[in-house]
Amino acid sequence: MRIISKERDEIILLALHSEEIGKGDYLLIEDVDSRRGLLVQVYDEEYHNTQSLLEDMIRDEVVNAASKCNSYDPLEIGDIARIVRDARLLRCKIRAGVEDDRLGHAVSWLPSRVSSRIRRVDILELNSFMHGGGREGMITTTDNPKVHPIKIGYGKDGESITIYAEDLDGKLNLITGKKGSGKSHLAKSIVKSLAEYGAYIFILDLNNEYLGLAWRHDGGKSSIGDKVLFLEPGRGLRFTLDYLGKGPIANMLKYALDIPAASLREFFRIWDALASRNRLSISSLIESVASWRSNELVKDALASRLHMMLASGLFTDGNSLRVEDIIRERSNGAIVIIGMGKATPVVRRMTVELLLSKLVELLEQGKIPPIFLFAEEAHLYLRDTYWEDIVTRMRHFGIFTTFITNQPDAISDSIYRQLDNIFLFNFTNENDLEKIARASMVDAESVKSIVRTLPVKHCMVIGSVVNNLPLVIMTAQPEVLMLGETKRFFINNKRIST
Numbered sequence: 460m461r462i463i464s465k466e467r468d469e470i471i472l473l474a475l476h477s478e479e480i481g482k483g484d485y486l487l488i489e490d491v492d493s494r495r496g497l498l499v500q501v502y503d504e505e506y507h508n509t510q511s512l513l514e515d516m517i518r519d520e521v522v523n524a525a526s527k528c529n530s531y532d533p534l535e536i537g538d539i540a541r542i543v544r545d546a547r548l549l550r551c552k553i554r555a556g557v558e559d560d561r562l563g564h565a566v567s568w569l570p571s572r573v574s575s576r577i578r579r580v581d582i583l584e585l586n587s588f589m590h591g592g593g594r595e596g597m598i599t600t601t602d603n604p605k606v607h608p609i610k611i612g613y614g615k616d617g618e619s620i621t622i623y624a625e626d627l628d629g630k631l632n633l634i635t636g637k638k639g640s641g642k643s644h645l646a647k648s649i650v651k652s653l654a655e656y657g658a659y660i661f662i663l664d665l666n667n668e669y670l671g672l673a674w675r676h677d678g679g680k681s682s683i684g685d686k687v688l689f690l691e692p693g694r695g696l697r698f699t700l701d702y703l704g705k706g707p708i709a710n711m712l713k714y715a716l717d718i719p720a721a722s723l724r725e726f727f728r729i730w731d732a733l734a735s736r737n738r739l740s741i742s743s744l745i746e747s748v749a750s751w752r753s754n755e756l757v758k759d760a761l762a763s764r765l766h767m768m769l770a771s772g773l774f775t776d777g778n779s780l781r782v783e784d785i786i787r788e789r790s791n792g793a794i795v796i797i798g799m800g801k802a803t804p805v806v807r808r809m810t811v812e813l814l815l816s817k818l819v820e821l822l823e824q825g826k827i828p829p830i831f832l833f834a835e836e837a838h839l840y841l842r843d844t845y846w847e848d849i850v851t852r853m854r855h856f857g858i859f860t861t862f863i864t865n866q867p868d869a870i871s872d873s874i875y876r877q878l879d880n881i882f883l884f885n886f887t888n889e890n891d892l893e894k895i896a897r898a899s900m901v902d903a904e905s906v907k908s909i910v911r912t913l914p915v916k917h918c919m920v921i922g923s924v925v926n927n928l929p930l931v932i933m934t935a936q937p938e939v940l941m942l943g944e945t946k947r948f949f950i951n952n953k954r955i956s957t
């Protein structure tokens with residue numbers, strides 16, 4: 460390989476067809492004289508085209524077509540000509556400088572075109588660059604020990620790729636890609652590992668597919684089976700008004716049920732009256748509203764909201780679900796799956812408002828440890844202002860969110876700016892590609908070129924988990940049941956017997 464040119468953060472290399480280098484691969488350009496290097500990533504490849512080469516190829520074609528006998532080539536010049544025609548130009552982005560086998564920031568210098576050595580960097584070596592340790596990628600620094608590896612997939616040559624749970628802790632992540640590309644699958648592998656390390660994870664599950672985490676393929680319980688709790692609104696997920704308290708209920712009424720401000724004030728007046736007599740329940744709220752002396756419009760607004768609350772099944776007068784109890788009972792970590800696959804859109808919004816408000820309240824009071832939140836297609840149930848909240852306030856209190864979506868434009872630019880990690884699966888739609896290329900933390904050309912041609916189950920990992928060295932991986936095979944296949948008519952439907 461040879462350096463052809465350098466332009467801003469881009470280096471163009473000449474490579475022969477036989478050199479097995481492809482998109483996403485890392486190369487190290489070592490300048491022998493100055494004993495420093497540049498770590499570059501191939502993001503595109505093209506033929507080496509010159510006018511004379513083209514004319515040469517045409518001439519060859521014409522001669523081949525015209526001659527009936529084998530051409531006489533005692534000096535084997537034809538072979539060399541073929542190699543020249545197959546030469547490739549590799550477009551590479553400079554990702555980092557290298558000095559004394561460590562990553563550095565010095566990237567604005569020109570390596571020698573004559574004497575530089577260029578070689579492929581394998582995953583092991585890249586790992587050691589990323590995590591700053593020896594060739595095995597083990598961490599040696601004591602100020603930031605990383606001791607919780609998560610195997611998320613494989614590199615091109617089948618080597619395992621590991622990220623560290625510490626790099627997800629306190630972070631904001633996004634998993635995105637087109638439908639069926641393997642997003643939820645990756646999310647499940649990460650959830651599984653986090654749970655094994657004793658983390659508390661809440662999942663907003665729209666397809667009721669995460670329950671499979673509790674089981675292995677052979678039908679037995681998985682290693683984290685005992686930590687999995689599946690709750691559905693109305694089934695398992697039921698709260699008393701008393702436990703939730705005014706804050707979460709007010710948020711739910713305001714944001715999920717659009718209650719007018721005047722009605723909300725009246726609601727809490729009735730609430731206080733009932734609470735002072737220890738009679739707080741949905742049914743007594745409904746009774747009180749009916750007999751309350753107030754404006755008819757306000758009464759109507761209240762009655763309709765109360766009936767929606769009653770119908771949602773989220774409230775009970777009996778035993779309430781208590782988040783702090785779930786966590787206390789599972790001292791080694793828990794996966795709480797909120798199955799919203801069967802819930803109506805309004806019940807989804809109510810559930811999420813109640814749950815997130817309650818979680819923030821408990822975190823504020825220091826009653827629960829920080830939690831990881833995995834939100835599938837969050838734009839379907841999270842109000843717009845919540846996004847900001849999640850990335851600023853909630854993160855501060857200890858809710859570390861991973862958004863999973865196939866609609867990158869559903870996420871606002873202000874969220875993109877604060878993302879720490881992006882797991883990017885294939886997109887072919889131009890608009891989606893454009894959006895994600897503009898918003899992600901690496902240059903738009905790399906994202907567009909690499910992501911457009913990613914096969915299913917492959918993703919580009921960007922951000923702090925890979926120490927800002929974007930990496931293309933194939934996601935790992937699961938040990939647990941992944942569920943989540945889309946139901947099909949012709950595959951799932953057994954014919955009704957005749």
Ligand SMILES: Nc1ncnc2c1ncn2[C@@H]1O[C@H](COP(=O)(O)OP(=O)(O)OP(=O)(O)O)[C@@H](O)[C@H]1O
Binds near residue numbers: 636941
């Ligand atoms: N690495 C993998 N190994 C084996 N199977 C996989 C892998 N990645 C994904 N799959 C399978 O491919 C299918 C689609 O994956 P998945 O459900 O994760 O896609 P998705 O991107 O979440 O799709 P959707 O947008 O519909 O939610 C699933 O059946 C999943 O089990």
Ligand SMILES: [Mg+2]
Binds near residue numbers: 642643644943
């Ligand atoms: Mg999915």
